[in-house]
Amino acid sequence: MPPSIHPVDLIEALRQKHLTPAIVFLTSRRACDEAMESFDHTRSFLPPVRQEAIGTVLRQVIDQYPSIAEHPLIPTVQRIGVAAHHAGHLPSWKIAVEELMRHGCLDAVFATTTLAAGVDFPARTVVITQSSIRKARDFTDLTIGEVQQVAGRAGRRGKDLVGFAIVTPSPYIDLGVITKGLTGQPEAINSQFVISYPMVLNLLKAHPLDQMQAILAKSFAQFQLNQRAEVLERKLDEIHRQLEPYGPRVCTDWISQWQLFDHVRRQRTHRTPMRRHEPPEVAARFHFLTTGRVAGLSKSRGVVLRQYRSKGQKSPMVTLLRPGGAITECPAAIVTEVFDHVLDCVEAPVYPWCTPDSIEQLLRELEELPPRLPVLPILVPKEELIPDAIVQTLGDFSCPTCPSRSACQKDHAHASKLRQEQQRHTKAIQALRTSLWHRFQEKIDALQRFGYLSPTVQLTETGEWARLIRIDHSLLITELVRAEAFSGASPALLAAVMSSIAHDDDRPGAFPRISPGLGSLLAQVRKLAESLSPFEDPPLLRADIAAITEQWIGDPTLTWIGLCKKTTMAEGDIYRLLARTLEFLSQLHGLRHTHPSLAESASQAIATLRRGVLEELP
Amino acid sequence: MTTEELERLLVEQPVELLHRLARGRVHRHFRAGKRRLIELLLRHSAENRQGFESDLLALIADRQSHPVGPAARPAVERPRAAAHGRPHPAHHEPEHHESPVALGAWLEGIGVPPPQPFVPDPWQEEALAKLQQGDVIVSVPTGSGKTYVAVEAARRAMEENRTVIYTSPLKALSNTKYTEFCRIFGAERVGILTGDRRDNAQAPLLIMTTEILRNLLYDAAGGEIDLRLDTLGLVILDESQYLADPERGVVWEETIIFCPSQARLLLLSASIGNPHDIADWLTSIRITPCYLIKHSKRTVPLRAGYLHPDGKLTPLFRTVGIPHGHPNYLHPEARRLFARYEDETMPSGRRR
Missing domain, CATH: 1.10.720 (Transcription Termination Factor Rho, Rna-binding Domain; Chain A, Domain 1)
Structure with missing residues (x-):
């Protein structure tokens, strides 16, 4: 493990230089807790006056939030004047720490970077030990905005003349990220507009469909898309300007005309390689004019001694042995018929291409051939007879004789590149202007498919109540309600399922057992979520998380401490889970006009859920 | 041996x-x-x-x-020489002519300012004045006193018998503000709405999370008005840089789009890179123009330091304050110590 400064030494160094109170940002909750533990072995005590001051402030907070009276960290905090503050703590404990800090009772707070975005919580000094934070399972570098947010906690207005941001190296630090963050300009922010099902339903409830495009156009998303489109439009104007000298010539659209011509021209030469004057019959026959073949000429017959292609034109040629012993080189076209008869012949590499003996033999055999010989049937390929359609149109082009031909040829490469760019930009602009609307329409299609919207894009009876569910995974929840998955389910089961839908953290841990009833209900929910996955990302649906809520609601005598003992989940996380479940349940409670029994069950769950710690904060 | x-x-x-x-x-x-x-x-x-x-x-x-060791690691045996601005070829920048700040000077001025009567900054006054004419977006560094603008704006709106809604992204922040506003305006004039609870929902100053306001606006648009939106005079959106939050940013957009036209919008944001874009956007969709109040000067000046694991503290940059735009303008001592740290912690055999 590479080193970093020991927390006790760190605080000591800060105290010496009068840099306290300080907020020390650490990588993880565990690091904060371990830093606190490391003080257990020190002998440093605060002077009694300060211990008393901490006690006074704590008593005030405990009056308001009795749940923290027994908090295990209180003695440590009072003894050393240092506290930890992170998402694993109860909100009321965090309030206590904030209150202590505000009264100047603490020397330091160990916190995670979530604090930076959270509360108004300044100090004289912030200590930065990391340059990256955990975001959705991955560590990513802090952005400039985040570094400044963190550093911004240094220096209390009216209490400090100067604030200090102190970097101390740890294994998780890249100094460049921090210095860039401290000295740079914060990043531009971008719209994160997502079109959700409840948004579509609520918008269609309030406004007719033909106003939708106008409403979407008011979003910051569209504003930023328009900005991008405008950049492209400026580029497009520039391309237009560059294209001006390439205006109409003999033909109005010479660029595409030339492109087509050029294409056809290339195509044509490609299709007829080296046999411009070779009729298809000859080409077909040529394959069969092998050594020894008897070929019919216009007046006589001959024997093929060899076949070859002429040197210059590459035209098909044959060497023939004619009756009487003449050996002639003649084009293959001279052959009128190819007979189905091959004579034996011993080939030779040089003139006369076969041994003198076999010439004698061949001549004799040629004389002896019967006057009628079977003709070799040769199939002439059809497509060769009818030339390619494109090639045929070559005659239609005026380009070869056009006066601006050379100019077109010269400019074409540049002009067509510009033209392509122009078309690409035009398409991109189109997409930028309409993408939001297309996404909106996709959602409409899905809602029509499930029957929340009528074919005329009016809210159906189902849609009327479904629009009141305005939380994540709304489609899954409304579909569950429609499938009556919760009919007869106890408030505890209902709340448990809601919390498994609400919880989106996959941190592992130990959890209580789930009841068989909850298990089968969750299986049902999981199946439905799976089937909805093309339309909505399925939630994690953790059974172990659901079990916590089930225990809390199923057993009203269970105390907060008792619940915390059943799991390794941090207090603050349990609190957040239950608070979020509460939010989901209150959305279900909103359906009391259409689904009275469900709403009743939800409100019972809410009433049981909200006890102890959960009752303290508004 | x-x-x-x-x-x-x-x-x-x-x-x-x-x-x-x-x-x-x-x-x-x-x-x-x-x-x-x-x-x-x-x-x-x-x-x-x-x-x-x-x-x-x-x-x-x-x-x-x-x-000659790598440039990033000046000769260790002569730290004094390095600290006094010996020209260093690899990191030579024009600004390097002046010598780096000494630790003593850097630490100077720690302390509590003498109590003085609160005088609003010019930008705070300007924000409040502009709010009379249209929407306002405030983009200033953390801790510059955005809350003062929010409180004053709320007070002025309430004096004109208009309702004020204050939203924050987090329940915890809402609670803090609720306590704070109760102290300022009195508990009977402040209400809080959360997902499942309403305390004093008829109060002229309502605190809620942005999601709740969005839902209220949808309900109002759907015809089920359950809030006096017609008397709504001011909507304060705190921490509006949440507009860029991947999951929740859309809620801020919806809230701003559907905010009633007679209500003024006051967006309070930390420093962001493109506040003028947001101002332009608001101007383009709302009937009144949107004014941008922006500055990057902190009320309490900030200094950056470097604390080595052995407890040695040095300034991080060559200047006393933050050298904006010069991330490589490091203090030679901090550079040396960090290079040493990296050298020590690097697995052996691997060098930067």
Whole structure:
């Protein structure tokens, strides 16, 4: 493990230089807790006056939030004047720490970077030990905005003349990220507009469909898309300007005309390689004019001694042995018929291409051939007879004789590149202007498919109540309600399922057992979520998380401490889970006009859920 | 080599070399000074004298063959010289002519300012004045006093018998503000709405999370008005940089789009890169123009420091304050210490 400064030494160094109170940002909750533990072995005590001051402030907070009276960290905090503050703590404990800090009772707070975005919580000094934070399972570098947010906690207005941001190296630090963050300009922010099902339903409830495009156009998303489109439009104007000298010539659209011509021209030469004057019959026959073949000429017959292609034109040629012993080189076209008869012949590499003996033999055999010989049937390929359609149109082009031909040829490469760019930009602009609307329409299609919207894009009876569910995974929840998955389910089961839908953290841990009833209900929910996955990302649906809520609601005598003992989940996380479940349940409670029994069950769950710690904060 | 010879040889070496020698031999050697380090090394050398000596000689030979170390690591044996601005070829920037700030000067001025009557900053006054004419977006560094603008704006709107809604992204923040506003305006004039609870929902100043406001606006648009939106005079959106939050940003957009036209919008945001874009956007969709109040000067000036694991504190930059736009304008001492830290923590054999 590479080193970093020991927390006790760190605080000591800060105290010496009068840099306290300080907020020390650490990588993880565990690091904060371990830093606190490391003080257990020190002998440093605060002077009694300060211990008393901490006690006074704590008593005030405990009056308001009795749940923290027994908090295990209180003695440590009072003894050393240092506290930890992170998402694993109860909100009321965090309030206590904030209150202590505000009264100047603490020397330091160990916190995670979530604090930076959270509360108004300044100090004289912030200590930065990391340059990256955990975001959705991955560590990513802090952005400039985040570094400044963190550093911004240094220096209390009216209490400090100067604030200090102190970097101390740890294994998780890249100094460049921090210095860039401290000295740079914060990043531009971008719209994160997502079109959700409840948004579509609520918008269609309030406004007719033909106003939708106008409403979407008011979003910051569209504003930023328009900005991008405008950049492209400026580029497009520039391309237009560059294209001006390439205006109409003999033909109005010479660029595409030339492109087509050029294409056809290339195509044509490609299709007829080296046999411009070779009729298809000859080409077909040529394959069969092998050594020894008897070929019919216009007046006589001959024997093929060899076949070859002429040197210059590459035209098909044959060497023939004619009756009487003449050996002639003649084009293959001279052959009128190819007979189905091959004579034996011993080939030779040089003139006369076969041994003198076999010439004698061949001549004799040629004389002896019967006057009628079977003709070799040769199939002439059809497509060769009818030339390619494109090639045929070559005659239609005026380009070869056009006066601006050379100019077109010269400019074409540049002009067509510009033209392509122009078309690409035009398409991109189109997409930028309409993408939001297309996404909106996709959602409409899905809602029509499930029957929340009528074919005329009016809210159906189902849609009327479904629009009141305005939380994540709304489609899954409304579909569950429609499938009556919760009919007869106890408030505890209902709340448990809601919390498994609400919880989106996959941190592992130990959890209580789930009841068989909850298990089968969750299986049902999981199946439905799976089937909805093309339309909505399925939630994690953790059974172990659901079990916590089930225990809390199923057993009203269970105390907060008792619940915390059943799991390794941090207090603050349990609190957040239950608070979020509460939010989901209150959305279900909103359906009391259409689904009275469900709403009743939800409100019972809410009433049981909200006890102890959960009752303290508004 | 006798022990005395070895000790003499070690004493002659720069501390950097000793640290490299100690890597893997001495636990937590980075916390030790040179004398302690030599002591520790000698104690260790008893275990494997041959290996120790050969490693030491190899390091010395290595050092002599590359007499000039990498630029990032100025000669360690002369830190004083480095601290006094010896020109350094690799990191030469025009600003480097002035000598880096000394620790004493950097630490000067810590303390509590004398209590003085609160006088609003000009930008705060300007924000409040502009709010009379249209929407306002405030983009200033954290801790500059955005809350003052929110409180004053709310007070003025309530004096005109208009309702004020204040939203924040987090329930925890809402609670803090609720307590704060109750102290300022009195509990009977402040209400809070959360997902499932309404306290004093008829109060002229309502605090809620942005999601709740969005839902209210949807309900109002759907015809089920359950809030006096017609008397709504001011909507304050705190921490509006949440507009860029991947999951929740859309809620801020919806809220701004559907905010009733007679209500003024006051967006309070930390420093962001493109506040003028947001102002332009608001101007383009709302009937009144949107004014941008923006500055990047902190009320309490900020200084950056570097604390080495051995407890040595130095300024991080060559200047007293933050040198905006010059991320490489590091204090030579901080640069040296960090390079040493990296060198020590790097797995052996791998060099930057």
